[in-house]
Amino acid sequence: xxxxxxxxxxxxxxxxxxxxxxxxxxxxxxxxxxxxxxxxxxxxxxxxxxxxxxxxxxxxxxxxxxxxxxxxxxxxxxxxxxxxxxxxxxxxxxxxxxxxxxxxxxxxxxxxxxxxxxxxxxxxxxxxxxxxxxxxxxxxxxxxxxxxxxxxxxxxxxxxxxxxxxxxxxxxxxxxxxxxxxxxxxxxxxxxxxxxxxxxxxxxxxxxxxxxxxxxxxxxxxxxxxxxxxxxxxxxxxxxxxxxxxxxxxxxxx
Amino acid sequence: xxxxxxxxxxxxxxxxxxxxxxxxxxxxxxxxxxxxxxxxxxxxxxxxxxxxxxxxxxxxxxxxxxxxxxxxxxxxxxxxxxxxxxxxxxxxxxxxxxxxxxxxxxxxxxxxxxxxxxxxxxxxxxxxxxxxxxxxxxxxxxxxxxxxxxxxxxxxxxxxxxxxxxxxxxxxxxxxxxxxxxxxxxxxxxxxxxxxxxxxxxxxxxxxxxxxxxxxxxxxxxxxxxxxxxxxxxxxxxxxxxxxxxxxxxxxxxxxxxxxxxxxxxxxxxxxxxxxxxxxxxxxxxxxxxxxxxxxxxxxxxxxxxxxxxxxxxxxxxxxxxxxxxxxxxxxxxxxxxxxxxxxxxxxxxxxxxxxxxxxxxxxx
Numbered sequence: 001x002x003x004x005x006x007x008x009x010x011x012x013x014x015x016x017x018x019x020x021x022x023x024x025x026x027x028x029x030x031x032x033x034x035x036x037x038x039x040x041x042x043x044x045x046x047x048x049x050x051x052x053x054x055x056x057x058x059x060x061x062x063x064x065x066x067x068x069x070x071x072x073x074x075x076x077x078x079x080x081x082x083x084x085x086x087x088x089x090x091x092x093x094x095x096x097x098x099x100x101x102x103x104x105x106x107x108x109x110x111x112x113x114x115x116x117x118x119x120x121x122x123x124x125x126x127x128x129x130x131x132x133x134x135x136x137x138x139x140x141x142x143x144x145x146x147x148x149x150x151x152x153x154x155x156x157x158x159x160x161x162x163x164x165x166x167x168x169x170x171x172x173x174x175x176x177x178x179x180x181x182x183x184x185x186x187x188x189x190x191x192x193x194x195x196x197x198x199x200x201x202x203x204x205x206x207x208x209x210x211x212x213x214x215x216x217x218x219x220x221x222x223x224x225x226x227x228x229x230x231x232x233x234x235x236x237x238x239x240x241x242x243x244x245x246x247x248x249x250x251x252x253x254x
Numbered sequence: 255x256x257x258x259x260x261x262x263x264x265x266x267x268x269x270x271x272x273x274x275x276x277x278x279x280x281x282x283x284x285x286x287x288x289x290x291x292x293x294x295x296x297x298x299x300x301x302x303x304x305x306x307x308x309x310x311x312x313x314x315x316x317x318x319x320x321x322x323x324x325x326x327x328x329x330x331x332x333x334x335x336x337x338x339x340x341x342x343x344x345x346x347x348x349x350x351x352x353x354x355x356x357x358x359x360x361x362x363x364x365x366x367x368x369x370x371x372x373x374x375x376x377x378x379x380x381x382x383x384x385x386x387x388x389x390x391x392x393x394x395x396x397x398x399x400x401x402x403x404x405x406x407x408x409x410x411x412x413x414x415x416x417x418x419x420x421x422x423x424x425x426x427x428x429x430x431x432x433x434x435x436x437x438x439x440x441x442x443x444x445x446x447x448x449x450x451x452x453x454x455x456x457x458x459x460x461x462x463x464x465x466x467x468x469x470x471x472x473x474x475x476x477x478x479x480x481x482x483x484x485x486x487x488x489x490x491x492x493x494x495x496x497x498x499x500x501x502x503x504x505x506x507x508x509x510x511x512x513x514x515x516x517x518x519x520x521x522x523x524x525x526x527x528x529x530x531x532x533x534x535x536x537x538x539x540x541x542x543x544x545x546x547x548x549x550x551x552x553x554x555x556x557x558x559x560x561x562x563x564x565x566x567x568x569x570x571x572x573x574x575x576x577x578x579x580x581x582x583x584x585x586x587x588x589x590x591x592x593x594x595x596x597x598x599x600x601x602x603x604x605x606x607x608x609x610x611x612x613x614x615x616x617x618x619x
Contacts, residue, residue: 053574057566077573086574093571097589097596106585107575114576146589163575 001031001202002052002171006063009051021047023227024063029171029220032199036213037206038238039224040246045206046090048224049175052204053087054080067171081107082114084170088160088177095147100159101129103147104166111167132165136192153180154189161192172196172203178212190215210242225249261285262300267308268338268367277341280334287334296509296541297480302423302449303367303395311366311394318358321347327371327401335453336399336427342369346401350375351382351410358385363396363422371399378405378433385603387415390422390447400428404436412440413603414469418614419447420476427453434461434489441598442469443607445614446477446506453482460489460520468497468594472587472614475505482511487520487550496527497594501587503618504535510542514557518549527557532564532590534583534618584615591615 009022021044029035039045051058052065054077065072067083075083095103109119120128133143136158148156157177164172174193178186193216197203205216213221213235221237222229223246230249231237241249261269265285272278287293288300324345331337340346349357351374359372376382390396404410416424424447432438436459442452458465471479485494500508510529531540544557564586572582591611598604 053570055570076579077570078576078578081574081576089571089574093565093568095568095572095586095589097592098585103572103575103585106581107572107577110578110581111576167575 001068002027002029002204003066004028004063007048007051007060007065008062009047009058009060011047011057012059018059020061021058021227022051025224025227025229027222027229029202029204031202033219034197034203034205034216035220035222036216036218036238037204037222037224037229038208038210038241040250041208043224044227045224046175049087049173049204049206052173053077053085078110079114082111086164086167086169086172088157088164088172088174090176090179092148092156092160094149096149098147099144100147101143104129104163108167129166132162135165135195136162137188138162154182154185157181157189158185158192161189161196164196165192170201172201174203174205176206176208178207178209186212187215210238213238223249262304264303264306264308264367265300271310272341277337281338284334293482293511296507297449297451297478299423299425299449299451306393306395306423307366309366311368311396312364313368313370313396314362315370315372316360316362317347317349318356321372322350323348327373331399331427331429333427335397335425336371336429339369339371339397339399339427343371346371346373348373348375350377351380351384353380354382356383356385358387360387361389361396361398363390363394363424365392365394367395367397369397371401373401374403376402376404376408376410376436379407380405381409383411383413383600385413385415387417388424388426389417390419390424393421395423396425398424398426400426402428402430404430404432404438406433407435408433409437410439411599412438413598413607414440414442414444414452415607415610416442416444416446416450416452416479418445418474418477419450422447424450425453426451428455430454430456432456432458432463432465434459434463437464439466439597439599440468441594441607442471442481443595443610444469444471444479444481446471446473446479446508448476449478449480451480451482454484456483456485458485458487458489458492458494460487460492460523463489463492465492465494466597467494468597470591470594470611471498471500471508472591472611472618473500473502473506473508474614474618475503478507478509480509480511482509484513484515485525486515486517487523487525488517489520491522492520492524494523494525494527497597498529499531499591499594500540501532501534501591502538502540504537506538508540510540510544512543512557513545513547514555516546516548516550516553516555521550521552523550523553523555525553525555529559530590531561532587533561534564534587588612588615
């Protein structure tokens, strides 16, 4: 479903020199599978999620990404979104003055339009919103508030999963969705993510800790260090990392 | 006093249309306001009118009702532009508002130069609305002066709409007196002109009087909107809240000059002024000059001013959810600009102004 080959990317800051961050990532996530990427801070995990989503601050210098058999190349972020790629942000952005449901309805319709499908009706959308909000314990009052404004870290992450449910993407990237969550919030978010698992949907879960993976039970765990995948294994790899730390991998990558 | 300027053909004709006297001499000596005058440094009226046709123009004033009387002002304005408006108008219509009344004044200037003055009185204890709308077409110049007096405990909601007038020049100078315990809530929605200046001078008597002054502006390419506001607190316990938010597209120019002046007698004044500007592209211009001038020692006064661009991370976030870049920009700009308009209490008026803002945003993006 998602195929990343020899991906090299660098960040082009407004000031200062470009810096290579991804240095040859190879990764394949078939439909129906959940893959985790673990790695120390600064290894390139979050950069990978931004590059996959088409962030303009990063430049792909080599390699390729294909999604559903189609090269992502230079596609705009909104084109990738319309193809079914959803990124749950590590730091969801606040958008004052724009009510959450208004925003999501517009996003959903923009994606439908880009795919040549008809718009979703308002009653249908509201019904779907109520169902999904109930699954995540989100109140109708929260949905009326502007996107992410005044929400706690945990609430923002819950809203990210809510947005994913509303947009029904084909592929989810969860960037450090567990950061800033206490154990109860973590469980709610993980239940939401598990509800999104399906044979047609792939997921890439980026995390620093093993904690989230206890709930999500990934099919495959990758270890990333210095801009590459340095080891791939089963769920036991996450436990190994938790017990022994990242040092032996960062050492191996040096 | 410097060397007498070379008057433009427009200024010379304007001077010639005035009777000999102080006003004519003032115009002949100094000419129209221009960029070397501090208060007009970002709005060069002289340059904007240098090639304008000097003949008398047409100004249609559509009022929702007849004036109560036509009179002459008991006191001439101090500033040149309203003085010209007074000097070149035939009498001054006066509207005395009744409780619960909503008066609308719709001004349209067309080809040629026109001058007009009007007065609105809100008697003590009366609560009313004044809704003005300004546009100038066909290369015209409209110079309008308004005099508004709020009596004790009077409440006025003033809405000012200034339509995009790419071929026109507009100067509106409003002098407002706020009596003790009076309340004024003024909101402007402006889109600029070849040059437009909305200048407001408010004398704030305090004693529980409250002023809420706000506005949104959006200037497209080739348009210029200057909002200059001076609030003078003269009595104790006055409150002022100002919030102006504006956006300029590439080639558009916004100007905000705000001053709060607190006289020594105006102890316990509580005044805040904020201006936020959004630059929508390279070559967009917003100039801001917020000033506090305080002579009383027991006051709470603050001002803030910030200029920036649309937040890239917010743009990326919205695009990741499927909105086009143009649409994401428009949504962010709209939510930024809507804040001063959201404070309008009357839902119908608020929605109408927001709809105008949306239409203008659509045209800009």
